[in-house]
Amino acid sequence: MLKLNHSTFDLECGTDEAGRGCLAGPVTAAAVILPKDFKNALLNDSKQLSELKRNTLKPIIETEAISFAFTHVFENEIDKINILNASILAMQRSIIQLKPTPEFIIVDGNRFKPLNKIPYETIIKGDGKYLSIAAASVLAKTYRDEYMAKIHEEFPMYNWKKNKGYPTKEHREAIRKYGATKYHRKSFRLLPEQLKLEL
DSSP: OOBSOSSSOSSEEEEEEEOTTOSBSOEEEEEEEOOTTOOOSSOOOGGGSOHHHHHHHHHHHHHHOSEEEEEEEOHHHHHHHOHHHHHHHHHHHHHHTOSSOOSEEEEESSOOOOBTTBOEEEETTGGGTBHHHHHHHHHHHHHHHHHHHHHHTTOGGGOHHHHTTOOOHHHHHHHHHHOOOTTBOTTSOOSTTOSSOOO
């Protein structure tokens, strides 16, 4: 069973991102403040859950959370500031949207940057330890998947509806065959044998 709180603060928010290792599409983060009495036996790190379970949990989290928000940081910004900075920025932009303002932040992973003097702690594998981070991981993943399914309609040959922009064999083959789209991250190595793709 995941723990509810890491700190002694009432308004503790968890934050996480999805899509960091993708070749196309945004990196998406979410932030969630859960109430003190929140319980859910199904909720876990989104990577451990099926798509059906994530989609079941999304409305439960959104209904029961004190506050939640999500943010996409898109390819052009990722290419300008790099994926690590873009991931942190997506988390920070999500946290800023929370009302009330959290008193403490728990972050999945080991990197974050100070935000408005709010105390924080980074927690490796936090999405498997704390409910609020797990909830944020579910929202980040489901909102990003929805976006990837939408842009799949524009470029169905890359099958983003299925691979979500991750570097699968099928996705790489499509890049090899059709080239890069406006949704591809130009700063990423899109094909293993090329250091830079000619655009």
